[in-house]
Amino acid sequence: xxxEEPVRSGRKMGRPxxxxxxxxxxxxxxxxxxxxxxxxxxxxxxxxxxxxxGVDPMSVYRHLPGKEAVVSGLVEQVxxxxxxxxxxxxxxxxxxxxxxxxxxxxxxxxxxxxxxxVSDAAxxxxxxxxxxxxxxxxxxxxxxxPREAALAAGTVVDFVHGHALSEESSSTPxxxxxxxxxxxxxxxxxxxxxQPAESFPTMLRxxxxxxxxxxxxxRHPVFDGSLDxxxxxxxxxxxxxxx
Amino acid sequence: xxxEEPVRSGRKMGRPxxxxxxxxxxxxxxxxxxxxxxxxxxxxxxxxxxxxxGVDPMSVYRHLPGKEAVVSGLVEQVxxxxxxxxxxxxxxxxxxxxxxxxxxxxxxxxxxxxxxxVSDAAxxxxxxxxxxxxxxxxxxxxxxxPREAALAAGTVVDFVHGHALSEESSSTPxxxxxxxxxxxxxxxxxxxxxQPAESFPTMLRxxxxxxxxxxxxxRHPVFDGSLDxxxxxxxxxxxxxxx
DNA sequence: ACCTGAACACCGTTCAAGT
DNA sequence: ACCTGAACACCGTTCAAGT
Numbered sequence: 001x002x003x004e005e006p007v008r009s010g011r012k013m014g015r016p017x018x019x020x021x022x023x024x025x026x027x028x029x030x031x032x033x034x035x036x037x038x039x040x041x042x043x044x045x046x047x048x049x050x051x052x053x054g055v056d057p058m059s060v061y062r063h064l065p066g067k068e069a070v071v072s073g074l075v076e077q078v079x080x081x082x083x084x085x086x087x088x089x090x091x092x093x094x095x096x097x098x099x100x101x102x103x104x105x106x107x108x109x110x111x112x113x114x115x116x117x118v119s120d121a122a123x124x125x126x127x128x129x130x131x132x133x134x135x136x137x138x139x140x141x142x143x144x145x146p147r148e149a150a151l152a153a154g155t156v157v158d159f160v161h162g163h164a165l166s167e168e169s170s171s172t173p174x175x176x177x178x179x180x181x182x183x184x185x186x187x188x189x190x191x192x193x194x195q196p197a198e199s200f201p202t203m204l205r206x207x208x209x210x211x212x213x214x215x216x217x218x219r220h221p222v223f224d225g226s227l228d229x230x231x232x233x234x235x236x237x238x239x240x241x242x243x
Numbered sequence: 244x245x246x247e248e249p250v251r252s253g254r255k256m257g258r259p260x261x262x263x264x265x266x267x268x269x270x271x272x273x274x275x276x277x278x279x280x281x282x283x284x285x286x287x288x289x290x291x292x293x294x295x296x297g298v299d300p301m302s303v304y305r306h307l308p309g310k311e312a313v314v315s316g317l318v319e320q321v322x323x324x325x326x327x328x329x330x331x332x333x334x335x336x337x338x339x340x341x342x343x344x345x346x347x348x349x350x351x352x353x354x355x356x357x358x359x360x361v362s363d364a365a366x367x368x369x370x371x372x373x374x375x376x377x378x379x380x381x382x383x384x385x386x387x388x389p390r391e392a393a394l395a396a397g398t399v400v401d402f403v404h405g406h407a408l409s410e411e412s413s414s415t416p417x418x419x420x421x422x423x424x425x426x427x428x429x430x431x432x433x434x435x436x437x438q439p440a441e442s443f444p445t446m447l448r449x450x451x452x453x454x455x456x457x458x459x460x461x462r463h464p465v466f467d468g469s470l471d472x473x474x475x476x477x478x479x480x481x482x483x484x485x486x
Numbered sequence: 487a488c489c490t491g492a493a494c495a496c497c498g499t500t501c502a503a504g505t
Numbered sequence: 506a507c508c509t510g511a512a513c514a515c516c517g518t519t520c521a522a523g524t
Contacts, residue, residue, distance in 0.1 A: 229395065
C-alpha cells in the first residue's frame, strides 16, 4: 500500500506532528474508499471527507484538484487491486475466463463504485489499460488476428461491464437475509403476472419454469454461463480464420 | 405524445389560464429531457426545471415526488420510444440483432441519459420488461429451453449495456469535427507507446496494426461484430440442446 | 509561502404562511 | 384546498485574509 511513506507501526523519522500522520493522496483515497464502501457514493462529499480525516475540508485540495479527481483516484486505486491467478499451462479459454472473473470480482468488492468503474473504464482509463494485456494475450494465443482480437476483447469487456452493473443494482443493500434461490426469477414472474394477460407470452413461459425450478442457481453461475456463450462465439471466430 | 390533453394549436376547451398550458407530468418530463439532452445530466436541477417551464420550482412536486422520480420518468419515457422493425419472416438471429440494434440506438439518441438507462434497466425496471418480450420470443424460437433462453437474453442485455456505456464515454461531446477513422485505435497506440517499453507487448502488436489500417471502421461495425460473436455463441447452445 | 475558513453560488426538499 | 416561496441543511469551490 504505502511505498516510502512513514510506516504506521515503526514510527521512525520523527513522530507525526500533532499526534497524527500528515495528509497525503494515499490517506485521502483510503478514507474516501472507506466512506464509499460503507455508506455509498452519495455520502462522499469534500466536507465529509475532511471530517473523516480530521482536517479542514479545503486541505484535501492541496493533494487532489477536486472531487472528480478524488473519485477517479478511487477507481484507479481499485483497478490496481485486480489480481489474476498465474496463467501457466492454462488454455486461452481458461485465461479469458479467469480475466473476466477477476474483473467482475473487483467490481463485486466495491459495489458502490461500480457505476464509476464501468464509466471510467469505458473511457479507456489508464487503469483499464494497465489491466488489459493478459486478456489480449489470451486472445492472441487463440490465434485471432489483430482486428478480431480487439473485437473479442471489446466484447468481453462490454459484457463484464454490463453484467457488473446488473449484479450491483439487483443486490441486497447489505442488510436483510441472503437472497433466496430464484428470488430474481420469482420477482420477474410476479411482475409479469401483474401485467395485462398474455402481453408477454414468452417471458411468462420462461419465468414460470424458472421460478418453479428451485435449483441452486444463484447469480455466479449465470456469469459463467454467459462466458460460455462468449467463449463459444470467440471460438467460432478462430475457425473462420483458420478455414 | 399527448393523449387527451388540450392540443397546443387547436386551443379548444377554454384558453389555458394566464396564457400558458397547465403543468402536468408529460410537460415536465418533456422539459427535463430537453435539458438533459442539450446540456447534460448535471444541468438538470429542480430549480432549472422550474425555470425551463416558467413555474415555481416547487410546482413540479405536485406532479412528481422528487428529482429521482423525474429521472426515472425520463428513463421510462425513453424506453417507450423503442421501436422494433416488423419481424415477419426474419430468422431468430436477425430478430436478436434487430432487438439489440434498436436498444443501442435508443441509448445513442440520449447519450446523456445512458448511465441512468443502463442502471435502471439493470434493476429490471418495468420499462425494460415492457421491451424484452421480442428478445425472449426470438430466443425461444431458436429452440432454447427456458433456462438457456434467459441466460442468452441476459448475456445480450448485459453486453448492450456495456457497449452503450463505452460508446457514450468515448463520444465527442457533440462539438468538434466528426471523429476520424481509427482515431480510437491511434489514441490507444499513443497511450501504449507512452508506457514503459514492452509492458504491453500484445496490445502494442494489436494496436500498431489497427492504427495503420485506415479502413472505414467507425464504431457501428464493432457493435455488429460483437453481435456476430454473441450469436455464434448462442447458436452453439442450440446445437448442445438438439444433440 | 503556506494554509485556513468565510463566503459564493449553487443544490433538493420541508413546511409555515399566504391566498 | 391549493399553492407559494422562505428557509433549512446541505453541496463544491474560490479567494481574501490571516499566520
